[in-house]
Amino acid sequence: xxxxxxxxxxxxxxxxxxxxxxxxxxxxxxxxxxxxxxxxxxxxxxxxxxxxxxxxxxxxxxxxxxxxxxxxxxxxxxxxxxxxxxxxxxxxxxxxxxxxxxxxxxxxxxxxxxxxxxxxxxxxxxxxxxxxxxxxxxxxxxxxxxxxxxxxxxxxxxxxxxxxxxxxxxxxxxxxxxxxxxxxxxxxxxxxxxxxxxxxxxxxxxxxxxxxxxxxxxxxxxxxxxxxxxxxxxxxxxxxxxxxxxxxxxxxxxxxxxxxxxxxxxxxxxxxxxxxxxxxxxxxxxxxxxxxxxxxxxxxxxxxxxxxxxxxxxxxxxxxxxxxxxxxxxxxxxxxxxxxxxxxxxxxxxxxxxxxxxxxxxxxxxxxxxxxxxxxxxxxxxxxx
Amino acid sequence: xxxxxxxxxxxxxxxxxxxxxxxxxxxxxxxxxxxxxxxxxxxxxxxxxxxxxxxxxxxxxxxxxxxxxxxxxxxxxxxxxxxxxxxxxxxxxxxxxxxxxxxxxxxxxxxxxxxxxxxxxxxxxxxxxxxxxxxxxxxxxxxxxxxxxxxxxxxxxxxxxxxxxxxxxxxxxxxxxxxxxxxxxxxxxxxxxxxxxxxxxxxxxxxxxxxxxxxxxxxxxxxxxxxxxxxxxxxxxxxxxxxxxxxxxxxxxxxxxxxxxxxxxxxxxxxxxxxxxxxxxxxxxxxxxxxxxxxxxxxxxx
Numbered sequence: 226x227x228x229x230x231x232x233x234x235x236x237x238x239x240x241x242x243x244x245x246x247x248x249x250x251x252x253x254x255x256x257x258x259x260x261x262x263x264x265x266x267x268x269x270x271x272x273x274x275x276x277x278x279x280x281x282x283x284x285x286x287x288x289x290x291x292x293x294x295x296x297x298x299x300x301x302x303x304x305x306x307x308x309x310x311x312x313x314x315x316x317x318x319x320x321x322x323x324x325x326x327x328x329x330x331x332x333x334x335x336x337x338x339x340x341x342x343x344x345x346x347x348x349x350x351x352x353x354x355x356x357x358x359x360x361x362x363x364x365x366x367x368x369x370x371x372x373x374x375x376x377x378x379x380x381x382x383x384x385x386x387x388x389x390x391x392x393x394x395x396x397x398x399x400x401x402x403x404x405x406x407x408x409x410x411x412x413x414x415x416x417x418x419x420x421x422x423x424x425x426x427x428x429x430x431x432x433x434x435x436x437x438x439x440x441x442x443x444x445x446x447x448x449x450x451x452x453x454x455x456x457x458x459x460x461x462x463x464x465x466x467x468x469x470x471x472x473x474x475x476x477x478x479x480x481x482x483x484x485x486x487x488x489x490x491x492x493x494x495x496x497x498x499x500x501x502x503x504x505x506x507x508x509x510x511x512x513x514x515x516x517x518x519x520x521x522x523x524x525x526x527x528x529x530x531x532x533x534x535x536x537x538x539x540x541x542x543x544x545x546x547x548x549x550x551x552x553x554x555x556x557x558x559x560x561x562x563x564x565x566x567x568x569x570x571x572x573x574x575x576x577x578x579x580x581x582x583x584x585x586x587x588x589x590x591x592x593x594x595x596x597x598x599x600x601x602x603x604x605x606x607x608x609x610x
Numbered sequence: 611x612x613x614x615x616x617x618x619x620x621x622x623x624x625x626x627x628x629x630x631x632x633x634x635x636x637x638x639x640x641x642x643x644x645x646x647x648x649x650x651x652x653x654x655x656x657x658x659x660x661x662x663x664x665x666x667x668x669x670x671x672x673x674x675x676x677x678x679x680x681x682x683x684x685x686x687x688x689x690x691x692x693x694x695x696x697x698x699x700x701x702x703x704x705x706x707x708x709x710x711x712x713x714x715x716x717x718x719x720x721x722x723x724x725x726x727x728x729x730x731x732x733x734x735x736x737x738x739x740x741x742x743x744x745x746x747x748x749x750x751x752x753x754x755x756x757x758x759x760x761x762x763x764x765x766x767x768x769x770x771x772x773x774x775x776x777x778x779x780x781x782x783x784x785x786x787x788x789x790x791x792x793x794x795x796x797x798x799x800x801x802x803x804x805x806x807x808x809x810x811x812x813x814x815x816x817x818x819x820x821x822x823x824x825x826x827x828x829x830x831x832x833x834x835x836x837x838x839x840x841x842x843x844x845x846x847x848x849x850x851x852x853x854x855x856x857x858x859x860x861x862x863x864x865x866x867x868x869x870x871x872x873x874x875x876x877x878x879x880x881x882x883x884x885x886x887x888x889x890x891x892x893x894x895x896x897x898x899x900x901x902x903x904x905x906x907x908x909x910x911x912x
Contacts (some may be wrong), residue, residue: 255706255900256702256705256706258698258702277889277893277896277897277898277899278893278896278897278898279898280898280899280900280901280903281900282705282706282885282900282903284701284705286698286701286731287698287727287728287730287731288727290695290698291695291697291698291701291727291728291731292698294691294692294695294698294699294702295698295699295701295702295705296702297699297702298671298689298698298699298700298701298702298703298704298705298706299702299703299705299706300702300706301687301689301703302702302703302704302706302707302710303706303707304706304707306702306706320692321692321695324691324692450707451669451687451689451703451707451710452666452667452669452687452707452709452710453666454666455687456685456686456687456688457687457688458633458681458682458688458689458690459688459689459690460681460682460689460690461690461691461692462690469633469635469636469682470682470690
């Protein structure tokens with residue numbers, strides 16, 4: 226049934242939450258801390274079931290604050306680690322997303338989004354945490370956020386989330402939603418040798434020469450773990466390359482600029498989106514997550530009626546595919562942006578389009594998915610201009 | 611040798627015997643004259659030096675505040691985490707690599723107010739870590755606000771008319787939550803504190819040492835209790851050693867008697883030992899612990 230890698234190679238009929246658990250195991254994650262919250266609980270339940278067979282440690286912590294920092298302790302002990310939550314818990318984790326960004330602790334945060342604010346609709350979908358994922362912690366920093374739209378992608382993108390976390394030493398967020406989390410579909414788990422894993426880059430120079438936060442040319446420092454005799458110091462305070470607190474304007478500028486720039490300069494290798502008939506389109510529908518699927522019938526209907534409609538689905542919400550949207554903005558008449566919130570990613574589309582194309586937002590307060598008629602109507606409205 | 615020779619610089623200033631475990635490139639430290647935190651660091655380092663532990667495998671984790679800065683001065687793998695969250699960070703560190711000896715070193719406000727819930731649960735689970743809590747009865751770093759440990763009637767910047775909130779009795783809290791080792795000392799009792807820290811480091815499970823330390827700048831001065839030396843006199847005169855005392859009876863009052871000593875020293879399987887033993891029993895050979903787990907907890911033949 227399983228080998229040492231824990232990879233369940235084969236075809237499965239499982240939901241997005243369980244696929245995420247399997248993706249984490251396949252990615253080499255061996256520490257998970259979580260606190261129960263709907264609609265994410267199935268992820269940790271499966272982890273709790275599976276981890277004893279694959280050398281992993283799962284702990285159900287006393288809250289999400291504890292979970293989101295316990296994983297970072299585990300990372301500095303040398304493990305790959307993840308926590309899993311939904312909106313209210315995600316809110317509690319914000320300080321530690323900042324800590325992970327500041328200390329360059331590679332880790333994965335899964336947010337199975339439900340309708341908010343506050344307790345909201347615990348069992349029903351939304352996409353209302355997209356801006357929070359990017360900006361929720363205080364100060365300037367960068368993160369990566371991925372948006373799966375199927376159980377298969379919950380598996381694939383969980384692996385990519387770990388790979389990106391290791392590559393850039395940032396917190397990576399997997400922005401699922403209740404629909405994708407609870408949707409059951411065929412998931413293909415490939416053989417171990419076909420799964421690409423980015424191994425943590427470790428410092429291998431002389432001990433005395435270690436500068437814990439001295440970056441390589443890609444602006445990312447290699448890692449060291451506790452227990453190897455380096456006597457490292459890690460702090461959430463503004464720090465110099467030794468990792469020592471340094472309360473100066475210059476250190477702040479140097480550090481924080483690098484934390485932001487390491488994702489900016491590498492954006493092209495991170496950004497991912499899927500396109501369908503975008504070339505030559507008059508209208509491009511920009512979607513992500515579950516909304517990409519509710520948009521398809523509307524797009525097909527409009528095409529049947531002769532409208533030239535493209536579909537661009539964001540796989541990375543953050544970094545936002547600025548280049549591509551900017552390019553398209555000067556070619557298309559309008560963007561149509563349906564999302565399960567009252568306006569979040571649409572602001573990015575607007576900002577990047579810079580007035581060159583008109584934007585029609587299709588908002589939804591959450592609780593269910595869009596009626597495809599609403600999206601169709603928005604497309605038709607945009608065509609008429 | 612003439613008397614003068616005794617007072618050359620070399621003779622008067624021998625190397626600090628704890629230098630090997632301090633980050634000397636970060637000295638001078640930020641603590642005020644008369645502050646007791648540095649004294650406790652001395653106790654801690656001396657305990658470490660004689661502990662027999664492989665110091666490459668000892669990690670120290672602090673939260674935020676004056677005591678939270680300790681991690682930054684100790685030459686071990688050291689983590690200065692977020693406010694109140696040293697314990698859950700340490701939990702992750704320890705669970706991920708049980709070959710590490712993990713010490714949490716932080717203040718009363720950090721560990722028992724904002725971090726109180728984590729303290730409770732780590733003690734309940736008996737996570738294998740040593741928690742050294744420096745109790746100066748106030749929030750020093752932020753200017754002397756009231757803490758859960760501020761005695762009733764003491765003045766703080768946010769209780770300008772005196773504190774009327776019930777004070778936490780920390781040894782009682784730790785024991786009732788499940789700690790296997792509980793002791794309290796003061797910054798005056800350096801030998802006792804050092805020995806106690808050494809014992810705590812040798813325990814398996816959640817061990818807890820509270821050390822009272824003066825905050826002359828923001829607690830003593832505001833309460834007209836004199837300077838650091840006056841506070842040391844208070845610790846000396848008003849402390850009474852009662853090893854094995856019922857922790858219910860060791861609550862602190864404003865400038866009252868201080869019951870110190872080792873109150874609890876029991877055996878109980880640590881969180882990870884329980885995890886290992888339970889899963890081994892339930893799952894047999896199918897249980898695959900991490901290599902570090904197997905190394906540390908697989909030796910008991912369970």
